[in-house]
Amino acid sequence: MNALDILLWVVVPYVSLAIFVVGHYWRYKYDKFGWTTRSSQLYESRLLRWGSPLFHFGILFVLLGHVAGLGIPKSWTNAVGLSEEGYHAMAVVTGAIAGFCTLVGLAILIYRRRTVGPVFSATTRNDKFMYVVLTATILFGLSNTVLGALGQEGVDYRDTVSPWFRSIFYLQPRPELMAEAGVGFRLHALSALLLFAIWPFTRLVHVFSAPLGYLTRPYIVYRSRDAQLGTRPVPRGWERVGGGRR
Amino acid sequence: MRVMAQMGMVMNLDKCIGCHTCSVTCKQAWTNRSGVEYVWFNNVETRPGQGYPRTYEDQEKWRGGWQVGRNGRLQLRTGSRLKRLLQIFSSPVQPSINDYYEPWTYDYETLTNAPVQEHTPVARPRSLLTNKPMNIEWSANWDDNLGGAPELTQDDPVLKKISAEIKDKFEQTYMFYLPRICEHCINPSCAASCPSGAIYKREEDGIVLVDQDRCRGWRQCVTGCPYKKIYFNHRTGKAEKCTFCFPRVEVGIPTVCSETCVGRLRYIGIVLYDADKVLEAASTPDDRDLYAAQRSILLDPHDPEVIRAAEQAGISRDWIESAQRSPIYALINRFEVALPLHPEYRTMPMVWYIPPLSPVVDALTDTGHDGEDVGNIFGAIESLRIPVEYLAELFTAGDTNLVTGVLKKLGAMRSYMRDLNLGRPADESIATAIGMTGRDIEDMHRLLGVAKYDERYVIPLAHAEQGPGQEEFDSGCSLDYDEGPGMGGWGPFGETSGGSTPIAVENFHMLAARQTADTMAAPGSKDQRVNLLNWDGKGAPEGLFPSRPEDSEALHGPDGGGVGDDSPAVRDPRP
Numbered sequence: 087m088n089a090l091d092i093l094l095w096v097v098v099p100y101v102s103l104a105i106f107v108v109g110h111y112w113r114y115k116y117d118k119f120g121w122t123t124r125s126s127q128l129y130e131s132r133l134l135r136w137g138s139p140l141f142h143f144g145i146l147f148v149l150l151g152h153v154a155g156l157g158i159p160k161s162w163t164n165a166v167g168l169s170e171e172g173y174h175a176m177a178v179v180t181g182a183i184a185g186f187c188t189l190v191g192l193a194i195l196i197y198r199r200r201t202v203g204p205v206f207s208a209t210t211r212n213d214k215f216m217y218v219v220l221t222a223t224i225l226f227g228l229s230n231t232v233l234g235a236l237g238q239e240g241v242d243y244r245d246t247v248s249p250w251f252r253s254i255f256y257l258q259p260r261p262e263l264m265a266e267a268g269v270g271f272r273l274h275a276l277s278a279l280l281l282f283a284i285w286p287f288t289r290l291v292h293v294f295s296a297p298l299g300y301l302t303r304p305y306i307v308y309r310s311r312d313a314q315l316g317t318r319p320v321p322r323g324w325e326r327v328g329g330g331r332r
Numbered sequence: 333m334r335v336m337a338q339m340g341m342v343m344n345l346d347k348c349i350g351c352h353t354c355s356v357t358c359k360q361a362w363t364n365r366s367g368v369e370y371v372w373f374n375n376v377e378t379r380p381g382q383g384y385p386r387t388y389e390d391q392e393k394w395r396g397g398w399q400v401g402r403n404g405r406l407q408l409r410t411g412s413r414l415k416r417l418l419q420i421f422s423s424p425v426q427p428s429i430n431d432y433y434e435p436w437t438y439d440y441e442t443l444t445n446a447p448v449q450e451h452t453p454v455a456r457p458r459s460l461l462t463n464k465p466m467n468i469e470w471s472a473n474w475d476d477n478l479g480g481a482p483e484l485t486q487d488d489p490v491l492k493k494i495s496a497e498i499k500d501k502f503e504q505t506y507m508f509y510l511p512r513i514c515e516h517c518i519n520p521s522c523a524a525s526c527p528s529g530a531i532y533k534r535e536e537d538g539i540v541l542v543d544q545d546r547c548r549g550w551r552q553c554v555t556g557c558p559y560k561k562i563y564f565n566h567r568t569g570k571a572e573k574c575t576f577c578f579p580r581v582e583v584g585i586p587t588v589c590s591e592t593c594v595g596r597l598r599y600i601g602i603v604l605y606d607a608d609k610v611l612e613a614a615s616t617p618d619d620r621d622l623y624a625a626q627r628s629i630l631l632d633p634h635d636p637e638v639i640r641a642a643e644q645a646g647i648s649r650d651w652i653e654s655a656q657r658s659p660i661y662a663l664i665n666r667f668e669v670a671l672p673l674h675p676e677y678r679t680m681p682m683v684w685y686i687p688p689l690s691p692v693v694d695a696l697t698d699t700g701h702d703g704e705d706v707g708n709i710f711g712a713i714e715s716l717r718i719p720v721e722y723l724a725e726l727f728t729a730g731d732t733n734l735v736t737g738v739l740k741k742l743g744a745m746r747s748y749m750r751d752l753n754l755g756r757p758a759d760e761s762i763a764t765a766i767g768m769t770g771r772d773i774e775d776m777h778r779l780l781g782v783a784k785y786d787e788r789y790v791i792p793l794a795h796a797e798q799g800p801g802q803e804e805f806d807s808g809c810s811l812d813y814d815e816g817p818g819m820g821g822w823g824p825f826g827e828t829s830g831g832s833t834p835i836a837v838e839n840f841h842m843l844a845a846r847q848t849a850d851t852m853a854a855p856g857s858k859d860q861r862v863n864l865l866n867w868d869g870k871g872a873p874e875g876l877f878p879s880r881p882e883d884s885e886a887l888h889g890p891d892g893g894g895v896g897d898d899s900p901a902v903r904d905p906r907p
């Protein structure tokens with residue numbers, strides 16, 4: 087283990103996660119207006135119709151897979167009697183299917199971004215950079231899965247990457263584990279860390295407003311008029327009757 | 333009884349001349365920004381016609397509004413909440429920009445920059461979405477005045493519902509205008525389909541608004557609204573809609589569209605309704621009973637019982653008095669001449685219409701009859717069933733009796749008042765024939781014909797005794813708001829980030845930017861587009877007029893010849 091390892095697997099992760107958390111807080115506080123999917127369906131829906139659901143359902147499954155693979159220690163799955171081979175077969179099959187859907191969806195989305203005139207004009211530099219990092223992360227990740235399925239992979243990631251990932255959250259980082267992991271995994275982890283660092287500043291923030299509350303709230307929302315009339319704050323001394331104490 | 337107040341509007345279609353003043357002034361006030369180039373919060377459609385966006389009334393296709401499910405319960409037409417969430421990644425039915433129209437500007441610059449040539453240079457249209465040259469093939473008003481009929485009118489969803497033989501006659505005989513804004517529904521399906529809960533109905537006056545800070549751009553409301561009066565701002569990624577000009581209404585001034593309406597055909601007022609009965613009324617099984625159901629939830633503001641309940645609900649005295657003087661309530665429930673637009677969408681719309689009688693009278697006069705004789709009019713309404721069927725599809729879910737009843741009232745009013753105007757004795761039998769009294773008819777005539785500003789607009793003030801700082805009584809500084817100054821620009825993440833800029837401020841900056849921009853059709857920054865429609869005639873946008881050629885000195889010589897150098901005509905050729 088050398089300084090580089092410490093930099094890559096201790097410093098970078100903490101910096102990236104800190105940016106992720108503080109960045110979201112900061113953006114939510116100061117840029118609620120910019121917090122949107124910036125849907126482009128108004129311009130085009132034929133390609134979106136396929137690309138977006140493929141990508142989204144794929145990536146949500148991939149996300150679940152990561153929670154399972156990174157979050158659940160090997161000892162637990164062993165304890166419930168799931169064999170090594172069984173676990174891997176399951177992970178590789180579902181991972182490959184979900185990853186493949188994601189990739190195809192992503193390809194359609196990117197093709198659409200590039201070729202449909204109005205969508206292209208509405209693509210910002212921020213979007214392009216986000217797409218590069220996102221695509222890289224997904225490609226590295228999927229190649230790991232595929233190589234793993236072909237048996238090319240050296241060390242089991244559940245002995246290296248996963249404990250390292252968890253160690254970050256225990257605040258007892260174990261960079262030496264990552265030093266052992268394969269190049270593919272290291273690249274995947276690094277690009278993911280970069281993705282987390284830019285996440286709060288891109289359109290990806292929409293993930294955190296996934297509208298689950300919709301399932302339970304009443305259909306029609308009533309709200310009282312803002313205490314403030316018009317678009318200006320009330321000048322001092324002109325507060326509404328009873329409004330000043332609220 | 334849970335009393336709530338609701339702001340509403342009634343439009344008298346007989347008086348609409350289709351001048352689009354309302355649309356243009358509304359656009360100037362609210363949607364004169366990039367991202368909403370294609371958006372008309374107020375639009376005026378020629379009927380029969382496809383409307384804007386095209387064929388929006390075909391709910392089999394666009395699936396807006398509510399329907400009664402098999403279990404008898406009210407449900408959004410797009411299905412259950414879970415189903416809609418699963419389809420959120422790509423909405424199955426959302427109008428695309430082509431269903432509205434692709435917004436464009438013209439290459440005005442070529443008019444002034446073109447070299448000397450044989451033919452007059454032409455300003456070519458350019459898309460405001462891609463900046464590329466484009467062909468103009470559709471617009472918000474392509475079939476204005478039956479333009480393109482009969483080919484285009486064939487696709488009118490309302491016309492499709494009435495029989496073929498009637499259709500043909502209709503196209504030869506009639507047309508009328510239908511100005512539309514958001515209906516500020518009592519049971520808004522836009523709000524019900526918003527996953528974030530960003531669309532809300534204001535408790536005080538029922539105005540339906542989109543919270544720009546809570547909207548996350550899921551664009552479900554666009555599908556949800558059957559009137560297609562929610563628009564997606566493709567630049568900011570947020571939904572926008574007609575605001576009933578709330579900054580004006582709050583201080584007692586009518587909306588911009590009403591204020592500027594040339595025909596003075598719009599009425600604004602409040603009604604009181606029973607919020608506990610809304611769901612039941614909206615779930616009425618038969619479409620044709622919805623008109624009556626909606627009227628039944630409106631409360632009589634003179635009823636002491638209602639007044640007491642309203643006061644308990646915190647509605648202030650001046651609001652109750654406004655409800656009593658409300659022209660809306662009078663037209664809907666006292667005279668019963670106003671009808672809701674498409675009650676079958678079950679959103680309980682609150683912009684109502686007095687159906688047009690004039691086509692009938694005109695057709696009658698054309699055949700050499702006295703178009704204002706009550707017997708003739710009644711006969712004509714019965715026999716000329718053509719517009720009645722069409723109007724019924726628009727206003728009463730197909731119940732022609734209701735429309736005939738209203739048209740008879742309007743016809744009877746003309747006959748009755750004609751006698752009075754000609755100094756003849758009033759013919760009370762005309763009034764009884766339509767179930768009214770002479771007094772009612774005179775009141776109705778006054779409201780429809782001679783009512784002045786303060787009778788057409790009875791708008792109670794919002795209760796915030798604020799004095800200065802209100803939007804329209806402008807005495808404060810326009811930079812005084814949350815994130816100001818430094819507004820007009822975007823936040824740190826480029827376009828569309830940062831706090832939302834008040835529209836008045838954004839418009840001000842856009843206008844200033846346009847007037848100083850040196851490019852016309854396709855400037856680098858989208859907020860500098862020059863659009864002659866938006867030019868208010870003040871100041872001369874750079875490039876609108878050719879600058880004085882450098883060599884004019886040579887022409888006149890350094891000491892001037894002909895016109896003096898100081899003459900403003902030479903120094904500045906601009907107006």
Ligand code: HEM
Nearest residue numbers: 123124125126127138142145195199293296297420421550
């Ligand atoms: C959790 C639930 C999520 C919901 C409800 C959701 C919803 C949406 C919606 C409505 C759009 C706009 C599509 C359009 O009309 O143009 C969108 C776009 C997008 N979403 Fe999501 N999303 C979710 C999660 C994610 C995740 C986890 C990612 C990736 C890490 C992601 C990445 C994207 C990207 C890249 C786009 C842009 C697509 C394009 O137009 O090129 N989303 N999302």
Ligand code: SF4
Nearest residue numbers: 514515517521522557
């Ligand atoms: S007409 Fe207005 S209030 Fe009614 S559903 Fe549409 S946007 Fe909502």
Ligand code: SF4
Nearest residue numbers: 348351352354593595
């Ligand atoms: S301004 Fe009045 S008369 Fe003119 S189109 Fe609008 S509603 Fe009709």
